[in-house]
Amino acid sequence: MNTFPIIRVITKVLIPYILLFAFYVQFHGDFGPGGGFQAGVIFAAALILYGLVYGLPALQMVAPPRVVEKLIALGLLIYGGTGIACMLLGGNFLDYNVLEHHFLTELPAAIDFLPGEGPHHFLPEGQHLGIFLVELGVGITVTAVMTMIFYAFAGREPVA
């Protein structure tokens, strides 16, 4: 792709926004459309775009295969670990109610713009934290799997 300067420049401009959008979809997934599956796919799409335009070696310097293949397992571990943590705290597997906590969740009065009597809870504790962690695990696994699959196909030498 060295002969297409327009594609190279446009890609470099676009990739930060694609990554930012992926993070938005990941962490805003409880409020708007989105979640771990979508964010993982969008994040991987940004990486794959970089790999398509700048070549596989350039992408493998950004996301080394050794790290990415460990992330495949890490995401699933975060998901399962959330379930185990719930059990250790005395609930059922993936019963997020036991993750209830009250620190860091009260909205400060300065930015409390919600209607009605305050103080408002910024994050509704247990359920919200559990869903956040689970979605994070899903996002990591999906990103890593999609990127590794791209590596496997793109790194394959064609035979006659």
Place this chain on the structure above:
Amino acid sequence: MMNFIVIPILLLLALTAVTVARIRNLWAAVMFTGIYSFLGASWMLILDAPDVAFTEAAVGAGISTILMLATLSLTPRKRHQDGHLQSDDFDEKPRKKSPVWPLLVVTITGFALIYGTFDMPHFGSPEAPIQVYPDPSFISKSQHDMHGLPNVVTAVLAGYRGYDTLGETAVIFTAGIAVLLILRRAPNEGLKHADQESEVVAAANLINQADENSDGELTQEADS
């Protein structure tokens, strides 16, 4: 009331599917599949499923197309001496058999299914079984359980159906590992070779012995 933009989208969707079925060049077919996914995603958006719509756009039109193109570049019909490929290297082989039988099977199945739809609840009906069964619905339930998590899809996905999603994530994990296992090996050390085959037999023997013997002996076998 109907959203009339849905009519051209559905016509294009049907047209694209037929084009994919008719076209011989695989590059073109893969591109049409991407278009098909985009049109499907547009319809999903009209059907009030934004989450699914943009997953379908990212997966169907983006990653799936890239993977298919990568596969195509590895599987041309023939490879020229100088390594250059032409677009007709990706044509399907012309078929000798007539398409009458498959068409007949498909038509009969299709009409049987259409006959079955006459008992289906009408489109958008609020009395359809799917709309009345969990009562109160997941929407009002999640507003109480989740203390007002706005996106009900996320709430059901990670909350009520958390076990299910864990399973789905495990399936993706497994598929990823399987792709790596299949494609990591270099092309010329295939199972065809005799030494490879004996290696497989040896591995099978090892597993059999492991079933019968204790762990200590297994490590001895592996060392030798």
Place this chain on the structure above:
Amino acid sequence: MTMDQFLGLYNYWIVIFLMMTGFYIVIARENLIKTIIGLNIFQTSVFLLYITMGKVTEGTAPIIRNGGGHHEEEHGAAEHVGHAALGREVELGHSVSDVSAIQHASYLENTNPPASPPLDGLADATATSGALEQNTHIVAEYQGVIYSNPLPSVLMLTAIVVGIATTALALALIVRIREEYGTIEEDEIIELDRNS
């Protein structure tokens, strides 16, 4: 066949047409990649089938508009009932049966907000069918807004991502088949297997 029936069932027919096109590609073509493309088309048509079932007339995407201005004003009373129920629910310590009973009660109070246009239209529809004359409530409705069913979205969301993972697995197998047999045409592969 009436126009009513056509408008009520056209979505299934489109889906069946797409499904059969995919099915045709799978059974009529011998190129392995083309077969996978056919399977993908079939798969997408199944996603569309589920999503069309979740749609409710006059409904909107299942993302609750809360904390906003106009709902607070329009259905203030209903919201207060809901909040009161929520408070009681917390006091009761999440006992399952109590919670669901309160949910249902507060839910029923929420269902007849003053003069909400979409609900009126649907109430007419159900009245003509005569199924639910008394205490009409639409399950898909929450605080005066009708939402489409989130469950098909959830199921299809995971199915799409699992689908691409399994498609990648199939494509990897095709790459290996091409390397071993030198072709991806089904009949040639069978021929090679017979001769070996």
